[in-house]
Amino acid sequence: MELLSQLSQGFAAALSFGNIAYCLVGVTLGTLIGVLPGIGPVATIAMLLPATYGLPPLSALIMLAGIYYGAQYGGSTSAILVNLPGESSSVVTCLDGHAMARQGRAGAALGIAALGSFFAGSVATLIIAVLAAPLAELALKFGPAEYFSLMVLGLVAAVVLANGSLIKAIAMIILGLLLGLVGTDVNSGVERFTFGIPELSDGFGFVVVSMGLFGIAEIIYNLEKGEKRDFFATSVGGIWPSRDDFRQSWKPVLRGTTLGSILGVLPGGGAILSSFAAYTLEKRLAKDSSRFGKGAIEGVAAPEAANNAGAQTSFIPLLTLGIPPNAVMALMVGAMMIHGIVPGPQVMTERPELFWGLIASMWIGNALLVLLNLPLIGIWIRLLKVPYRLLYPAILLFCCVGVYSVNQSALEVAFTVGFGLLGYLFIKLDCEPAPLLLGFVLGPLMEENLRRALLLARGDATVFFTRPLSLGLLVATLLLVLILVLPKVRQTREVAFQED
Amino acid sequence: MNPLRRTLLKTALAGAGLGLTGPLLAAPTPAAFPGRTVKVIVPYPAGGVVDVVTRIVTEHLSSLWGQPVIVESRPGANGNIGADAVRTAPPDGHTLLVGSLFLAVNPLLDKNAKVSPRDFAAIGSLGMPPNLLVVPAASPVRTLKEFVALAKRRPGELNAANPGVGSSNHLGTEIFQAEAGIDLNLVGYKGQPPFIPDLFNGQLDFAFVTVALAATHIRSGKLRPLAVSYSERLKSFPEIPTVAEAGYPQSAVLPWNGLFAPAGTPAPVLARIAGDLERVLKLPDVQQRYDGLDAVNPGLQQAAFERFVSSEESRWRRVITERKIKPE
Numbered sequence: 165m166e167l168l169s170q171l172s173q174g175f176a177a178a179l180s181f182g183n184i185a186y187c188l189v190g191v192t193l194g195t196l197i198g199v200l201p202g203i204g205p206v207a208t209i210a211m212l213l214p215a216t217y218g219l220p221p222l223s224a225l226i227m228l229a230g231i232y233y234g235a236q237y238g239g240s241t242s243a244i245l246v247n248l249p250g251e252s253s254s255v256v257t258c259l260d261g262h263a264m265a266r267q268g269r270a271g272a273a274l275g276i277a278a279l280g281s282f283f284a285g286s287v288a289t290l291i292i293a294v295l296a297a298p299l300a301e302l303a304l305k306f307g308p309a310e311y312f313s314l315m316v317l318g319l320v321a322a323v324v325l326a327n328g329s330l331i332k333a334i335a336m337i338i339l340g341l342l343l344g345l346v347g348t349d350v351n352s353g354v355e356r357f358t359f360g361i362p363e364l365s366d367g368f369g370f371v372v373v374s375m376g377l378f379g380i381a382e383i384i385y386n387l388e389k390g391e392k393r394d395f396f397a398t399s400v401g402g403i404w405p406s407r408d409d410f411r412q413s414w415k416p417v418l419r420g421t422t423l424g425s426i427l428g429v430l431p432g433g434g435a436i437l438s439s440f441a442a443y444t445l446e447k448r449l450a451k452d453s454s455r456f457g458k459g460a461i462e463g464v465a466a467p468e469a470a471n472n473a474g475a476q477t478s479f480i481p482l483l484t485l486g487i488p489p490n491a492v493m494a495l496m497v498g499a500m501m502i503h504g505i506v507p508g509p510q511v512m513t514e515r516p517e518l519f520w521g522l523i524a525s526m527w528i529g530n531a532l533l534v535l536l537n538l539p540l541i542g543i544w545i546r547l548l549k550v551p552y553r554l555l556y557p558a559i560l561l562f563c564c565v566g567v568y569s570v571n572q573s574a575l576e577v578a579f580t581v582g583f584g585l586l587g588y589l590f591i592k593l594d595c596e597p598a599p600l601l602l603g604f605v606l607g608p609l610m611e612e613n614l615r616r617a618l619l620l621a622r623g624d625a626t627v628f629f630t631r632p633l634s635l636g637l638l639v640a641t642l643l644l645v646l647i648l649v650l651p652k653v654r655q656t657r658e659v660a661f662q663e664d
Numbered sequence: 665m666n667p668l669r670r671t672l673l674k675t676a677l678a679g680a681g682l683g684l685t686g687p688l689l690a691a692p693t694p695a696a697f698p699g700r701t702v703k704v705i706v707p708y709p710a711g712g713v714v715d716v717v718t719r720i721v722t723e724h725l726s727s728l729w730g731q732p733v734i735v736e737s738r739p740g741a742n743g744n745i746g747a748d749a750v751r752t753a754p755p756d757g758h759t760l761l762v763g764s765l766f767l768a769v770n771p772l773l774d775k776n777a778k779v780s781p782r783d784f785a786a787i788g789s790l791g792m793p794p795n796l797l798v799v800p801a802a803s804p805v806r807t808l809k810e811f812v813a814l815a816k817r818r819p820g821e822l823n824a825a826n827p828g829v830g831s832s833n834h835l836g837t838e839i840f841q842a843e844a845g846i847d848l849n850l851v852g853y854k855g856q857p858p859f860i861p862d863l864f865n866g867q868l869d870f871a872f873v874t875v876a877l878a879a880t881h882i883r884s885g886k887l888r889p890l891a892v893s894y895s896e897r898l899k900s901f902p903e904i905p906t907v908a909e910a911g912y913p914q915s916a917v918l919p920w921n922g923l924f925a926p927a928g929t930p931a932p933v934l935a936r937i938a939g940d941l942e943r944v945l946k947l948p949d950v951q952q953r954y955d956g957l958d959a960v961n962p963g964l965q966q967a968a969f970e971r972f973v974s975s976e977e978s979r980w981r982r983v984i985t986e987r988k989i990k991p992e
Contacts (some may be wrong), residue, residue: 501957
């Protein structure tokens with residue numbers, strides 16, 4: 165058993181006292197910045213990078229990786245408690261997680277999120293250990309045409325995210341796509357809709373848009389309603405998920421883990437889709453999909469499992485191909501380069517103690533996170549008892565600090581406020597921001613890959629249908645459209661009959 | 665005389681020769697620098713090659729000066745945002761910029777660009793890993809000449825990666841096409857890592873890619889290097905010919921970078937920093953770590969570096985006009 169000996173070598177390296185300590189520091193910091201709105205792992209790792217110079221490379225990587233997946237745990241906390249998604253992955257958690265909190269079930273939501281994440285993280289780590297190399301080969305089969313088709317599937321699925329009017333959901337997706345157009349065109353270098361503002365030449369930041377639409381808008385709305393937030397504290401007694409909750413959640417966690425593990429491997433932005441995809445799948449599979457958006461525990465369990473699984477498996481393209489799939493992984497490349505390690509397939513053979521040590525540390529880290537997060541739930545819930553007039557200025561302050569920390573730009577803080585006002589308007593108009601955010605995130609990726617695929621095929625649009633993987637994804641999209649449309653057709657027919 | 669004093673004297677003399685003295689003699693003496701924390705702004709995301717290369721040097725500058733030297737990442741607008749922050753900072757040497765190719769190229773591509781090389785005083789070049797001209801392992805070509813022959817047989821059909829308009833990779837590919845008389849189909853990407861998978865799966869036929877990213881894939885046999893886009897061969901890959909040796913001397917395009925101060929920084933301060941930078945770059949630790957990254961440094965200081973930057977400007981002004989690169 166080569167794998168066992170490699171893993172034991174990894175654990176031997178990761179279980180040294182120093183490395184456990186660095187792992188603990190990493191995951192604790194990660195949880196903390198995850199909870200604080202806006203201060204994401206990118207800014208934190210960037211700040212800590214110089215501090216890792218003096219550390220042995222393995223300790224440095226263990227700590228930085230811990231910050232990354234620790235932030236995934238913590239991110240769900242602020243999403244559930246105060247409707248603030250700090251990371252793209254926790255946008256979906258807001259939908260049902262915050263609804264659960266409003267029903268006084270914040271503890272159940274937090275508990276399921278932590279346990280689901282732990283399960284997903286452990287499974288995904290096992291997947292990295294066993295299947296990293298073949299999965300990386302699969303990821304290479306994904307070219308621009310495949311990414312485009314995947315993004316189309318994702319966008320159509322975004323319609324499912326909404327609970328209300330279909331027309332409004334589509335309108336919000338399109339608005340998101342339009343917002344995503346702001347920035348520099350990849351092929352020609354022309355700036356679009358930037359109005360000569362240099363800060364816009366890379367487009368709006370995700371944190372800016374999500375923080376405004378969700379966090380700030382929610383605060384304005386709550387203040388308008390006055391201090392009637394007693395619903396949060398009604399049933400503090402039941403801070404743990406009940407037996408029923410577990411019964412409802414274990415299948416969604418399994419499905420979320422599977423989806424997240426697969427999408428996380430794709431270096432071209434697959435991980436972004438993982439939590440959205442898991443949520444969509446659960447809503448479709450549910451017997452009564454109307455519960456979603458109103459506090460369905462499956463709507464927390466599945467996406468939380470998916471985003472944590474995706475966070476772990478996104479190490480695969482980095483460790484096996486040397487290709488960083490997102491900004492955090494790009495920082496990990498920097499951390500490795502500082503120590504003279506070139507990430508890529510050689511790491512596994514030339515520095516096995518590093519590769520396997522990092523994988524082993526992810527297990528240890530996930531276990532530490534559960535031990536850390538479960539006792540914290542009680543404290544987080546007590547936080548909700550803080551009067552809102554004291555809580556909201558603090559949230560606003562952290563939002564501003566968080567947005568500022570991304571690019572040290574005061575203008576971006578102003579943009580966030582602007583999106584906050586827009587979000588308030590959306591609440592008034594009964595339009596949901598989640599589809600807009602997905603359109604905003606996927607739109608640029610979709611355009612980039614569409615044009616890239618067409619350039620590579622010299623304008624031959626059949627490329628999307630002749631490449632088997634791409635065709636498969638488009639067929640899946642078509643099926644999803646049919647599933648979406650059919651009940652509507654049935655409903656209209658029923659309405660028609662009633663009128664007869 | 666210790667080496668530092670000697671360097672200082674030399675640079676001061678060089679400055680005098682260029683008529684930089686005169687009114688500047690009344691400026692604060694080098695003793696006023698460094699009076700506090702020195703901030704070095706890297707206009708790229710933290711953790712990138714430029715960031716790493718900078719930190720190797722600032723670490724030693726910090727211990728030399730007995731003051732913290734902070735590297736601050738201010739990415740955005742292809743370097744313009746970070747550069748603008750330094751342009752408007754007090755010209756006293758405590759805020760420095762790591763400027764690179766973008767300083768010379770941005771004003772040529774973007775009429776709204778707020779910064780130009782004239783806004784800065786050049787201190788000295790740092791190092792950067794050069795680009796390699798690579799093809800996928802499955803490609804039939806073994807040498808750059810063979811690639812050019814293939815491209816001539818199939819004009820406009822071979823796909824080449826373009827990780828950003830105005831990047832060294834893009835400009836290198838343009839100048840190489842002009843020099844070799846070939847026509848490649850350029851496909852846009854956001855940065856270099858995203859196009860690597862498309863090279864592996866054969867959708868791309870060619871790329872200018874930094875050795876920092878390509879080295880591991882060359883060793884694992886997935887990419888085949890044809891030439892180094894620099895005037896010298898690399899220590900870690902001595903078997904790869906330079907573009908000049910492969911027959912295309914114009915195609916040497918280094919993504920150079922270096923330390924700049926806001927224009928108007930007193931000459932003695934510039935000379936002090938330049939001298940210390942030169943000294944730090946010679947340290948065995950820095951050399952060793954630069955070699956580990958395959959970073960090469962043209963070793964230019966102050967006036968020579970400034971001349972190099974203007975030569976880059978005129979070179980790229982010509983290429984951008986001739987190749988019609990400017991976005992409309």
